[in-house]
Amino acid sequence: MNLILPVVVSGIGTGCFYAFVALGLQLTYSTNRMLNFAQGDIVVGGMFLMSTLNVVLHIPAAIALILLLPIGFIIGGLFEVIVFRPLAGRPILVSGLGPVAAGIALRGLYQFIYGSAALSVPPSVNGLIAFAGVSISVQQLLVVIGLIACVALLYMFMRFTWTGRSMRAVAENVEGASAIGVNQSRAKLIAVGMSGAVSALAGGLMAPLLGVTFDGGLNLTLIAFVAAVVGGLDSAIGITIGGLFIGLTTATVAAVGLSAYTSTSLFIVLLLAMLRRPSGLTSGGSSVASVK
Amino acid sequence: MTLNFLGRGGLGDRLFMGIRRRPERLIALVLVILVVVVPVATESEYLASVGGIVAFNATLALTATLLIGYGGQFSFGFPIFVGTGAYISSWMATHSSVPLALDVLAAGIVTAVLGILLSFPALRIRGLPLGILTLGLVLSGDEIFSNLGGADGVAGIPQLYLGGVVVGDVYMQLFVYVGVLVLTYLAVSAIVHGRFGRMLLLMKADEDTALSVGIRVIRQKELVFGVHALMLGILGGLYPFLLGYVGPALFPLDLALDIFFAAVLGGLLFPEGAIIGALIFSAIPIIAGSQAINIEPVVYGALLLIVLIVLPNGLLAVVPRARQKRTAATVATPEPAAVIHEAIASERSAQLRSGEPILRVQNISKQFGGLKALRDVSFDLGRGEIVGLIGNNGAGKSTCINIVAGFLKPNGGHVEFKGVGIDRWAPDRRAKVGLHRTFQFPSLVEELSVAENLMAAGEAMHPIFRRPGASVAESMETILDALGLTAIGDLSVGEVSLGMQKVVDVGRSLMTRPDALLLDEPAAGLAPVELPFMRSALALARDDGLSLLIVEHNVAFVSQLADRLVVLDFGGVLAEGTPDDVLKRANVIEAYLGHTVTAVAAE
Numbered sequence: 001m002n003l004i005l006p007v008v009v010s011g012i013g014t015g016c017f018y019a020f021v022a023l024g025l026q027l028t029y030s031t032n033r034m035l036n037f038a039q040g041d042i043v044v045g046g047m048f049l050m051s052t053l054n055v056v057l058h059i060p061a062a063i064a065l066i067l068l069l070p071i072g073f074i075i076g077g078l079f080e081v082i083v084f085r086p087l088a089g090r091p092i093l094v095s096g097l098g099p100v101a102a103g104i105a106l107r108g109l110y111q112f113i114y115g116s117a118a119l120s121v122p123p124s125v126n127g128l129i130a131f132a133g134v135s136i137s138v139q140q141l142l143v144v145i146g147l148i149a150c151v152a153l154l155y156m157f158m159r160f161t162w163t164g165r166s167m168r169a170v171a172e173n174v175e176g177a178s179a180i181g182v183n184q185s186r187a188k189l190i191a192v193g194m195s196g197a198v199s200a201l202a203g204g205l206m207a208p209l210l211g212v213t214f215d216g217g218l219n220l221t222l223i224a225f226v227a228a229v230v231g232g233l234d235s236a237i238g239i240t241i242g243g244l245f246i247g248l249t250t251a252t253v254a255a256v257g258l259s260a261y262t263s264t265s266l267f268i269v270l271l272l273a274m275l276r277r278p279s280g281l282t283s284g285g286s287s288v289a290s291v292k
Numbered sequence: 293m294t295l296n297f298l299g300r301g302g303l304g305d306r307l308f309m310g311i312r313r314r315p316e317r318l319i320a321l322v323l324v325i326l327v328v329v330v331p332v333a334t335e336s337e338y339l340a341s342v343g344g345i346v347a348f349n350a351t352l353a354l355t356a357t358l359l360i361g362y363g364g365q366f367s368f369g370f371p372i373f374v375g376t377g378a379y380i381s382s383w384m385a386t387h388s389s390v391p392l393a394l395d396v397l398a399a400g401i402v403t404a405v406l407g408i409l410l411s412f413p414a415l416r417i418r419g420l421p422l423g424i425l426t427l428g429l430v431l432s433g434d435e436i437f438s439n440l441g442g443a444d445g446v447a448g449i450p451q452l453y454l455g456g457v458v459v460g461d462v463y464m465q466l467f468v469y470v471g472v473l474v475l476t477y478l479a480v481s482a483i484v485h486g487r488f489g490r491m492l493l494l495m496k497a498d499e500d501t502a503l504s505v506g507i508r509v510i511r512q513k514e515l516v517f518g519v520h521a522l523m524l525g526i527l528g529g530l531y532p533f534l535l536g537y538v539g540p541a542l543f544p545l546d547l548a549l550d551i552f553f554a555a556v557l558g559g560l561l562f563p564e565g566a567i568i569g570a571l572i573f574s575a576i577p578i579i580a581g582s583q584a585i586n587i588e589p590v591v592y593g594a595l596l597l598i599v600l601i602v603l604p605n606g607l608l609a610v611v612p613r614a615r616q617k618r619t620a621a622t623v624a625t626p627e628p629a630a631v632i633h634e635a636i637a638s639e640r641s642a643q644l645r646s647g648e649p650i651l652r653v654q655n656i657s658k659q660f661g662g663l664k665a666l667r668d669v670s671f672d673l674g675r676g677e678i679v680g681l682i683g684n685n686g687a688g689k690s691t692c693i694n695i696v697a698g699f700l701k702p703n704g705g706h707v708e709f710k711g712v713g714i715d716r717w718a719p720d721r722r723a724k725v726g727l728h729r730t731f732q733f734p735s736l737v738e739e740l741s742v743a744e745n746l747m748a749a750g751e752a753m754h755p756i757f758r759r760p761g762a763s764v765a766e767s768m769e770t771i772l773d774a775l776g777l778t779a780i781g782d783l784s785v786g787e788v789s790l791g792m793q794k795v796v797d798v799g800r801s802l803m804t805r806p807d808a809l810l811l812d813e814p815a816a817g818l819a820p821v822e823l824p825f826m827r828s829a830l831a832l833a834r835d836d837g838l839s840l841l842i843v844e845h846n847v848a849f850v851s852q853l854a855d856r857l858v859v860l861d862f863g864g865v866l867a868e869g870t871p872d873d874v875l876k877r878a879n880v881i882e883a884y885l886g887h888t889v890t891a892v893a894a895e
Contacts, residue, residue, distance in 0.1 A: 035420055035424075037427075086601040093366050100596075101596035104549055105594050105597065108591075112586055112590060219431060222424075263432035263435045264435050274417065
């Protein structure tokens with residue numbers, strides 16, 4: 001019991017962060033049908049912004065985190081206008097390479113501004129919580145709370161607001177959505193903007209727990225994709241489950257002394273998940289596979 | 293034999309025409325010569341090492357031309373396969389005493405096999421899963437290589453000898469890198485400009501169409517992935533002998549990104565683009581100077597994005613070039629129907645119209661969730677017969693054609709073709725025995741001319757490693773003639789109207805010598821002047837003994853051609869019979885034609 005519990009707790013902790021990163025991927029895909037190969041780099045952008053706001057400008061952590069939401073929304077919006085919109089409707093190879101190019105530029109920008117050394121950001125809230133012999137930091141708890149809040153708010157937004165429903169209409173049928181008066185460009189802009197806001201918040205919450213490096217986004221992008229392949233891109237809930245699964249997997253791999261093989265274990269999960277997902281990354285007809 | 297190097301039609305003339313058609317070849321040749329000559333002439337070791345890097349990157353980018361540009365597969369895997377080759381050959385070189393060439397060959401073969409095995413789960417899925425899988429592979433590469441070969445790598449690898457000369461200094465290394473580049477260029481050019489390249493483009497244009505002309509898409513994807521991995525493995529296998537060392541840091545993801553940059557910038561459809569792109573990639577930091585303030589990645593990223601948006605076919609796409617012309621038609625064209633008969637149906641006449649239907653659809657049902665799309669649908673298609681399948685939107689016509697062609701599995705019922713149950717057969721297997729389909733929106737290969745599109749489909753019916761010979765070219769000319777398409781044969785697909793593209797699509801299906809053709813809305817989207825082309829194309833096919841099942845909205849069009857009509861309504865067969873008979877029935881008029889009946893009657 002005492003051997004398993006710490007693994008589960010730390011697995012859920014990191015799993016929540018992974019899910020947070022992957023949530024942005026799902027949001028972008030849900031309306032735009034674009035796979036963002038720069039998703040991790042946007043999260044890293046949130047981490048760097050947190051360090052600028054909190055460490056350099058001395059803005060209190062709570063306010064900095066709130067500021068990250070509108071800033072992230074603008075970054076996401078810019079991403080839509082500069083990368084996704086010009087590539088919409090292009091062959092899948094071209095629209096897939098676009099975010100790859102943007103990721104190269106973003107990592108270069110981070111390195112130019114912040115340098116190559118890892119930055120550290122102080123915890124937003126200090127302290128440890130201990131129960132049943134396991135202790136977790138308050139910061140980690142904040143990540144969990146932030147994720148739950150985001151998933152719940154997104155769920156309600158998509159279900160109960162007209163804008164949210166129109167975004168789902170765009171996701172399911174672009175022409176039909178236009179016919180009933182949904183402004184597609186606006187719906188896509190909002191979706192990627194929200195994805196940016198969620199991603200920036202994820203970065204801001206996670207920055208104190210990790211060293212922030214300019215090229216850390218690559219691994220985060222991969223993790224988001226593994227979560228997508230495991231849990232599917234259909235819903236926020238699915239991808240959250242995918243993220244938690246990966247968190248538990250890496251925690252288990254580390255617990256049995258194989259932490260040198262963390263990435264390899266992720267690759268194996270990816271391989272196995274693809275074998276049982278012959279239809280692509282979504283369950284229904286709107287899969288990646290069926291988009292020509 | 294007289295040597296006629298420079299005369300008309302001689303080698304010189306052909307070379308000149310070749311360069312006018314593919315001016316990029318001349319550009320690439322000049323650049324490769326410069327990469328060798330400039331460092332040697334200036335005695336600059338620095339430029340020699342840069343030249344080596346350019347040639348190395350260009351070789352890698354060439355494999356990207358093959359895999360991404362033609363294969364249509366999005367992969368980050370380049371570094372990992374080079375690394376795999378390098379580790380295998382260096383392990384063999386330090387643990388055995390077999391000749392060096394064997395080390396390199398083994399590296400290539402093992403890498404190809406590993407590549408095929410690892411890519412298999414992703415290649416079955418369409419879209420970008422391969423990109424995701426190989427991203428994972430490359431990001432765990434550092435870990436795998438460190439754990440297998442140590443974080444410091446493997447040192448003490450013997451040097452390369454070529455004809456008794458040790459490849460020691462940077463100049464010798466440059467020659468080796470350029471030599472490998474030239475060989476890879478020749479191989480990739482031969483592959484992509486030949487029939488395998490045309491088939492890859494057909495698959496890239498649309499996998500369903502490729503299946504419906506009989507291409508085993510997944511197997512071909514594995515093959516092209518394996519070939520690219522083989523090339524990378526061989527290159528990687530040579531690498532340690534040039535460096536004297538191999539380590540995990542040599543194969544980062546950045547290498548894949550550099551290759552994307554080079555291949556996309558030059559143009560993913562041009563093998564020469566890989567060379568030009570790699571040269572530009574290396575030239576940027578040299579031009580910017582060593583005091584450049586680390587802003588290069590931003591420039592690379594931004595430039596790549598701009599090229600993708602503005603010039604998705606790369607720099608070479610804007611070089612003016614002479615249009616490639618087919619060799620002149622050798623077949624005389626007296627009577628179109630007779631010619632087409634000769635070309636595509638010789639051995640069939642005996643069994644034609646023998647009374648036994650070629651296609652039997654028996655009690656097919658299909659359910660999507662709670663929706664019954666087809667209920668107990670049965671009908672026959674006789675040999676040499678045209679059957680029109682008509683009905684309202686949502687009546688089940690598309691579902692029906694998809695089931696018969698093998699793109700959908702029915703919940704119940706059977707499909708029999710030439711007396712054989714084919715319920716479990718994939719679309720490509722059905723195509724191989726002569727049951728073909730067209731799609732409502734034709735996916736012709738944009739990169740090829742009209743004539744080459746026909747060639748590609750004809751070649752698809754032949755095993756890859758056997759040359760199809762002249763017969764494919766001959767039947768292409770015959771079909772172009774018969775369908776009245778000769779005049780547009782050399783145009784690229786983009787220059788042809790959508791309506792005529794659909795006629796070309798029918799021609800493409802005829803190239804695969806089908807016995808029965810399923811046509812999905814052949815008349816939809818055709819201008820009035822184009823309809824006669826389609827009508828005569830289909831009539832010709834019928835006269836030639838083909839059996840046609842036509843799903844169509846345009847009742848006037850199909851009733852002129854069809855021997856019988858089958859009317860679907862709410863997933864069931866409402867009526868069946870000759871057009872005159874069926875279109876008079878009260879229930880058909882009410883359920884399907886409704887108030888438009890007067891309009892139809894008027895036509």
